[in-house]
């Protein structure tokens with residue numbers, strides 16, 4: 162496994178792999194790797210001949226006052242985990258190497274970048290789209306792997322690839338959960354023991370939504386308000402949003418039942434913002 166820090170080196174390594182006829186996969190990450198990331202890496206290793214992983218805490222997707230400085234970093238631990246998975250290349254650029262000091266062109270995520278996570282974090286998806294486009298331009302992968310935990314991110318990246326004709330196939334992978342249901346996230350390390358226990362209410366609320374939907378017991382609006390009242394039983398958790406949406410447009414569903422649906426939830430647990438989601442199958 163090689164660790165490379167410059168875009169030119171990565172382009173030449175993946176270029177060589179391509180000339181050898183290999184299928185190239187990219188797994189973009191911000192490091193502090195957990196089993197959720199490793200599930201993406203494993204899926205990539207199963208399908209592609211050459212797997213590159215980027216580890217880069219991207220400053221442009223954090224807003225002012227967000228946790229860019231505090232975001233967990235563990236480069237040595239990450240390298241060890243990736244080596245054990247049999248990854249071919251790890252790209253670990255510095256922010257200075259990724260962005261020219263006078264960089265001014267960015268990728269606009271469009272209207273989907275303004276709702277839900279985009280409403281709470283107005284510059285977030287612009288930063289994500291810009292860095293992901295750059296990573297695609299650098300590594301030129303055939304396939305790129307993203308987790309369903311960041312469901313809106315996955316939907317926006319898919320749209321971006323479609324709308325900008327980027328020559329890469331996006332592969333979404335299922336959420337990996339702790340035994341008590343909490344979705345794995347690098348930010349879970351911020352939680353105190355009490356907050357960690359309280360945070361399980363998010364998954365409970367999502368499971369209720371799934372059960373109500375599959376029993377056809379209520380429409381979308383009622384399901385969303387049930388989720389909100391479940392979260393309301395946990396004093397340490399402050400709900401940001403609970404919604405039932407069309408998984409492509411992210412519009413709230415008026416008429417529940419005809420289409421696939423997704424329940425989304427976001428909340429603050431102490432100072433930590435957590436997001437989660439689940440597929441709803443109507444019975």
Ligand code: PAF
Nearest residue numbers: 189190191219289292311
């Ligand atoms: O999901 C993440 O970790 C980041 O948003 C990503 C896709 C690596 C871009 O920085």
